[in-house]
Amino acid sequence: MGSHHHGPRREVTALDTYIKLMRAAESVTARAHVVLPRRITFSQFSALEALYHLGPLYQTELATKLLKTGGNLTLVVDNLERCGFVARSRNAADRRYVRVTLTTKGRKFIAALFPKHAARLTREFAALTAAEQVTLGRLCKKLGVGKKTPA
Amino acid sequence: MGSHHHGPRREVTALDTYIKLMRAAESVTARAHVVLPRRITFSQFSALEALYHLGPLYQTELATKLLKTGGNLTLVVDNLERCGFVARSRNAADRRYVRVTLTTKGRKFIAALFPKHAARLTREFAALTAAEQVTLGRLCKKLGVGKKTPA
DNA sequence: GCAAATTACTTCAACATTGAAATACTTTCC
DNA sequence: GGAAAGTATTTCAATGTTGAAGTAATTTGC
Numbered sequence: 001m002g003s004h005h006h007g008p009r010r011e012v013t014a015l016d017t018y019i020k021l022m023r024a025a026e027s028v029t030a031r032a033h034v035v036l037p038r039r040i041t042f043s044q045f046s047a048l049e050a051l052y053h054l055g056p057l058y059q060t061e062l063a064t065k066l067l068k069t070g071g072n073l074t075l076v077v078d079n080l081e082r083c084g085f086v087a088r089s090r091n092a093a094d095r096r097y098v099r100v101t102l103t104t105k106g107r108k109f110i111a112a113l114f115p116k117h118a119a120r121l122t123r124e125f126a127a128l129t130a131a132e133q134v135t136l137g138r139l140c141k142k143l144g145v146g147k148k149t150p151a
Numbered sequence: 152m153g154s155h156h157h158g159p160r161r162e163v164t165a166l167d168t169y170i171k172l173m174r175a176a177e178s179v180t181a182r183a184h185v186v187l188p189r190r191i192t193f194s195q196f197s198a199l200e201a202l203y204h205l206g207p208l209y210q211t212e213l214a215t216k217l218l219k220t221g222g223n224l225t226l227v228v229d230n231l232e233r234c235g236f237v238a239r240s241r242n243a244a245d246r247r248y249v250r251v252t253l254t255t256k257g258r259k260f261i262a263a264l265f266p267k268h269a270a271r272l273t274r275e276f277a278a279l280t281a282a283e284q285v286t287l288g289r290l291c292k293k294l295g296v297g298k299k300t301p302a
Numbered sequence: 303g304c305a306a307a308t309t310a311c312t313t314c315a316a317c318a319t320t321g322a323a324a325t326a327c328t329t330t331c332c
Numbered sequence: 333g334g335a336a337a338g339t340a341t342t343t344c345a346a347t348g349t350t351g352a353a354g355t356a357a358t359t360t361g362c
Binding site for chain 1: 159160161162164165166167168169171172173174175176177178179180181183218269270272273275276277278279281283284285286287288290291292293294295
């Protein structure tokens, strides 16, 4: 199963593994997504979750955590601000920085939602034993390192 | 490392593994992406690659392969068609179906690009041994099953 | 044989995403 | 102290993405 590609065994294995990795990531995300109320998107949830667990962050920090661009964060924070979930404030010492903080409404919202998300993910990952999860995490981590190999 | 979440160990392990899975998928994809010429997007590449390895497909089949919605495929195929990489044709027997076929130009394009993509992915996955890749694939597959668990 | 249900695709609005250009502010370096 | 370089954010155009509504074609059930 998998890549439909014929070539050196190393390539076949890599492509096959790649497809399975992508499918797993997409399918777990899609299934975890169902706990989110329809008015909130996955990006918005991720931003709220980061603020909830890490405290107020500058937009650049948020972009780094979520692996997104600055332009993207501007829009996502715009939308969260419009919902009343977060507030922006300029740093007085360095006015380039915009600090993003959860409002009381935002905190209540994510505090109620996160446990459902965690429970849902736990249920999804119950397809693997604890030991298998640790192994999976270890292998993923070896792949995930940002070893900036040039084009 | 990981989730910044405190709770039952099963939840902590699941959330931690989830984060590593997402990071690995995103980071491998991003790094594989660098071989693509700037005028082609990842979605377009994926569609071309499916047509290249599987032959002409109806849009519904393409949507299923790529795990995307029908509305999305309409746009991606629109853009590929505008580039001259694919052609649409109605099925005469059942005129609801639109068959998407690579043009000669599209075939040449993907035939030249795919080996670079495969080589790049192989290089990325060289962070793992062949045995580790097989293990990773097996664990991902256990997660990826579309076991439609209701909300 | 025809109305109803189904299926494939398109269209649309809203939000996401990137990459590049523009803006605003700060730091560096003469 | 002021120009140049650097940094954080915003804006913009193009594409992606979903989900819902709409259209066209076919199949089903009576």
